[in-house]
Amino acid sequence: MSFFRTNGFFDKxxxxxxxxKRLFSDEMLGAATLNTLEIMLYVVIFQVGIALVLAVMVDSMKWGKTFFRTVFFFPIVISGAAISLMFVLIYNYQFGLLNSALAKLGFEKILWLSETGALRAIAVPTVWHYVGFYFILFLTAMSKIPSDFYEAARIEGISGIKKTVYLTIPLIVSDIKVVLILAITGTLKVFDFIWILARGQNGTEVLGTYMYKKALIDLNFGYGSTVAIFIVVFGVVLSVITNRLLKREEITY
Structure with missing residues (x-):
């Protein structure tokens, strides 16, 4: 369909x-791509970063692992639409949770979904939603590390942050690579948070919402399909780049 000008029905x-040709001169597509990359940056830094920190903390616990596994994993079982509606209420200017708290503390209310801050505000539920999923992946990888390694590190006087940096992370580097690829390509599927919270307005247009608008609102299925092809190619390119950047001889045990 990307080789046709069509509304998806009879006009073809x-x-x-x-x-x-239109794709490479489309300024809105460029803006949507930049916004997608910005969300991707937040996801890689905070979603993967927080998941790794939580996994390290829980892995070091002697008691309560099951409880924290459940608590941290819980957001992933909630649909993105439900979480989006929850954050609609949290960000509401008049009666939202955040502004009500600010008003109680004597501060001015903030328009959280403004032109300048909407994308960052939407990044918060986006990051929170999948932290638990990557947390479980990291925790599972850490549980497979033989206890002898940690015992040897303890004898050598390596503990705390040094143990994490020089032992745990190198041993799960292949899992970190998988998580990064999942996080990066997963960002290309972001839609529900953007659509429900902002409809792609206020500078929040991403590739998913732009494709949806072109195909199903403007009924330009031909160009919408072209944007879809671009998203697929873009995802493959990013995956290859990530693999190349993280390419190294993996440690086996």
Whole structure:
């Protein structure tokens, strides 16, 4: 369909590469791509970072592991739409939880979904939603590390942060690579948070919402399909780049 100008029904005309030519001159697509990359940056730094920190903390516990596994994993079982609606209430200017708390403390209310701050505000539920999933992946990888390694490190006087940096992380580097690829490619599927919280307005347009608007709102299925092809190619390129950057001889045990 990307080679046609079509509304997906009866109006259909072969246009060869016209849609692809339009793709590379589309300023809105460029803005949507930059916004997607910004969300991706937040996901890689905070979603993966927080998941790794939580996994290290829980792995070092002697009691309560099951409880924290359940608590941290819980957000992933909630649908993105439900979480989005919850944050609609949290960010509400008049009666939202955040502004009510600010008003109680004597501060001015904030328009959380403004032109300048909407994307960062939407990044919060996006990050929170999948932290638990990556936390479980990291925790599972750490549980497979033989206890002899840690015993040898303890004898050598290596503990705390040094043990994490020089022992745990190198031994799960392949799992970290998998998580990073999942996080990066997963960002390309972000839609529900953006759509429910902002409808892609206020500078929050991402590739998923832009494709949806073109195909199902403007009924330009030809160009919408072209944007979909771009998303797939973009995801493959990012995955290859991530693999190359993290390419190294993996430690086996």
């Amino acid at each position: 005309k072969f246009v060869a590469f016209e849609n692809y």
